[in-house]
Amino acid sequence: MSRKQIHIAAHFPGVNNTTVWSDPAAGSHIEFDSFRTFAQEAERGKFDFLFLAEGLRLREQNGEIYDLDVVGRPDTFTILAALAAVTDRLGLAGTINSTFNEPYEVARQFASLDHLSAGRAAWNVVTSWDEFTGENFRRGGFLAESDRYARAESFLSAATTLWDSWNDDDLTDDASDEFLTRGDAGAYSYRDRFFDIEGRFNVPRSPQGRPVIFQAGDSDAGREFAAAEADAIFSRHGDLENGTKFYADVKRRLAKYGRRHDELLILPAVTFIIGDTDAEAADVAHEVRLAQFSAATATRLIEQLWNVPLPDFDADGPFPTFDPVEGESTVSKGxxxxxxxxxxxxxxxxxxxxxxxxxxxxxxxxxATAIARGGLVGSPETVADQLDELVQNDAADGVILAPHITPGGLTPFVDRVVPILQERGVYRTDYEGSTLREHLGLAHPDRVATQEAAS
Known part of the structure; x- marks a missing residue:
């Protein structure tokens, strides 16, 4: 029986609790050189794609900016478009919110990115749950949980309608090298309870047909949405026990939508620490976890759980002796x-x-012990073993690596673990295709449609 090939991607961590700002090797999270260095290192390691998260408002708690948000977060599309010019094969995946954007704008931006990158674009479709973020937008407010995914499904359906309004044969060259188009190229109409749009989409069919679609929700509604619509899931279940349960649950849902087992990839985000020995790596991992959860970060998280401000709390002492306050969250915003x-x-x-x-x-x-992300910790051989075990035992189809140092944190993995995986025959030695769909083993949507029509 052949062994599964491992997919590997990289998450530029931005502002979250995987980042260790205090390390002397840590660099900027807003200067372009950091993004360029990170992306080119991922491409050197033959990774499938770079993943970039999105933040639409600085997070606050108790009237103060959250301590990990102090550098802000630049626009996703701007960064990915710039990275398209300094990479050749690496996929470019961005999180874009479906709650506060519009289908025409987002579809146009992703189609443009797919053209600029020669077929390397991907969209992580997310929803927003809080009124705090909504204050930045014309509509304001927020959507009920049941409406968030309904709008996301409608949003993606509308975007797909726009992408599919052009066919590959709508655009041809004549003898004068001028473009000729059919009269209905780009024409579309989409109406439901969320959107009422009609017109012409002005970006021709992109190299992948459509961008690769990611989904990151973990609720039952999120899993169902992924099974119906997504090409891959950005999962938080990076350990063997929880990963196998999540993998089996999501994969079993595919048949309901007429999809095969291999049409949806599951890629958990994992941290990693590599040492010369397992013991050395374990010691470093302990220190990194404590650095990731500063006293301020730990206090904010404990306040969120207890649902009350704790102005005099000492995070290096014991937990509060009283129980959490029931009811709606009163301390967490954004x-x-x-x-x-x-x-x-x-x-x-x-x-x-x-x-x-x-x-x-x-x-x-x-x-730090209880809620740190699942990680790969050990010598290069041990980390390779742990990753291979996850994939071969159907806990994942690969991983999205989240290093604690930016921008150079991928280098130990690229230099020390990738060669071991390549020697074992479970990871590519070079890119075989040029598009992200080819990297991930996903069919072009036009070919899928042709096959379905023939059957």
């Missing part, structure tokens, strides 16, 4: 709180307090 990861706030608090008591940990140390 950030998905810990409560969103589990509805039982008291249960999580009891679990954290139990870990702290059993292991003699402070509140900050416990938070």
């Amino acid at each position: 950030r998905a709180s810990v409560r969103m990861l589990g509805r039982d706030a008291k249960g999580i608090a009891d679990q954290w307090r139990g870990i702290a008591a059993a292991q003699g940990l402070s509140a900050r140390e416990t938070v």
Whole structure:
């Protein structure tokens, strides 16, 4: 039985708790040279794509800017378009919100990026849950959870209608090298309860037909949306036990939509620490986790779970002795709180307090242990083993690496782990195609349509 090929991508971490700002090797998260260095290193490692998150407002808590947001976050499309000019094969994936944007604009931007990059664009379709972000936009407010995914589905359907309004044969060259188009090229009409748009889409069919579609939601509605519409899932289940459960659950949903097992890739985000020995890597990983969860970050997270401000709280001491306050979140603005990861706030608090008591940990140390992302930790051989185990045991189809150092954090993995995977025959030694769909083994949508029509 042949072994599965491993897909590897890189997440430019931006402003989140994987970043260790205090490390002397840490660089800017807003200067273009950081993005260029990061992308070119990923391409040197023959990665499938670079993934860039999006933030639409600085996060706040207790009236202060969240401590990881102090550098802001530049526009996703601008960065990806610039990176298209300094890379040749690396896919370019961006998170763009479906709650506060419009289908025509987003479809046009992604189609343009796909042309500029010769077929390397991908869209991570996300929704926004909070009124705080909505204040930046004309509509303001926020959507109920049931409407968020309904609008996202409609949004993607509308964008697909726009992309499909051109066919490959709508654009041809004549003897004078002038373009001739059919009279209905780009014509579209889309109407439902969310959108009422009609006109002509002014970007011809792109090299991939459509950008690759990613989805990152973990709720039941999010999993269903991914099974119906997405090409890949940006998952948070990076360990073997939870990964196999998530993988099996999402893959089983595909048949309902007439899709095959291999038409949806599952790619969890994972951190990594590589040392000369497993023991050395474990020691470094412990120090990195503590650096990722500063006293300020840990306090903000604990306030989110307890649902009250804790102005005099010492994160290097014990947890609050009282239980979390029930009800709507009163302290978290513009950030998905810990409560969103589990509805039982008291249960999580009891679990954290139990870990702290059993292991003699402070509140900050416990938070760093309890909610840090799943990671690959060990010598180069051990990390290669861990990654291969995830993929061969159907816990993932690959991973999206989130280094704790930007922009040079990918180098140890590229230099020390990639050659081992290549020697084992589970990872490419060079790019075989030019588009992101080819890197990921995904069919061009026009060919899928032709095959379905023939059957």
